[in-house]
Amino acid sequence: EIVLTQSPATLSLSPGERATLSCRASQSISSYLAWYQQKPGQAPRLLIYDASNRATGIPARFSGSGSGADFTLTISSLEPEDFAVYYCQQRSSWPLTFGPGTKVDLK
Amino acid sequence: QLQLQESGPGLVKPSETLSLTCTVSGGSISSSDYYWGWIRQPPGKGLEWIGNIFYSGSTYYNPSLKSRVTIFVDTSKNQFSLKLSSVTAADTAVYYCARLGFCSSVTCYADYWGQGTLVTVSS
Numbered sequence: 001e002i003v004l005t006q007s008p009a010t011l012s013l014s015p016g017e018r019a020t021l022s023c024r025a026s027q028s029i030s031s032y033l034a035w036y037q038q039k040p041g042q043a044p045r046l047l048i049y050d051a052s053n054r055a056t057g058i059p060a061r062f063s064g065s066g067s068g069a070d071f072t073l074t075i076s077s078l079e080p081e082d083f084a085v086y087y088c089q090q091r092s093s094w095p096l097t098f099g100p101g102t103k104v105d106l107k
Numbered sequence: 108q109l110q111l112q113e114s115g116p117g118l119v120k121p122s123e124t125l126s127l128t129c130t131v132s133g134g135s136i137s138s139s140d141y142y143w144g145w146i147r148q149p150p151g152k153g154l155e156w157i158g159n160i161f162y163s164g165s166t167y168y169n170p171s172l173k174s175r176v177t178i179f180v181d182t183s184k185n186q187f188s189l190k191l192s193s194v195t196a197a198d199t200a201v202y203y204c205a206r207l208g209f210c211s212s213v214t215c216y217a218d219y220w221g222q223g224t225l226v227t228v229s230s
Contacts, residue, residue, distance in 0.1 A: 001170075032211075032214070034209075034216040036217075042222075043203055043220035043221065043222055043223050044154065044203075044217070044220060045220070046216060046217060046218045049209050049216050049218075050209065055218065087153065087154060089154075089216065089217075091209070091210075091211065091214035091215055091216055092214065093214065094167060094213060094214060095156055095169040095170060095171070096156040096169075096214060096215070097156065098153055098154040098155070098156070099153075100153045101153055
């Protein structure tokens, strides 16, 4: 099973600041990584698929990069609605797995 | 607009079987472009993939749950369902159904989600 680790666990930032979230896989997963955003009481929402492709309707301030085992989600300028938990997920091999999440909260 | 809605009991006794159904509207479950899946999230914790199903009935289960899980599809009702047997308190979670896209074989991402339903295992 591929294990995903995310860092930091919590990121405390202010609106307008840049957020950089990391996801590392226990082995190479090519570009088969997605990022999701989850707000309290809501289902996760797909933001980025295959490492760098924005899903339908996702604002351009969200971008993804990386390949192999190291990946990054960048939010260029935080909006108030971006404070949430972010999960990465791999689809390189079965079983599909998620990282433990990074919480982006208000500083 | 595609919508998914989970339904089923919110309380299940230990050792019994958890049963949930996902009703899909705004799209056909019989599309060959997608899989359909179940994902769960214990309160305050992270996400765990349970399993996938194709409209033909082909299934893929997380090995950690494989001995207890059954997922099946009813294309006539545009629904798919989850059964998890011999539940314990560790199975208490919000259970989400999802449409799975961007697939290579069985490995996919979840691009549409239901709102989730909390199932508590308690006597």
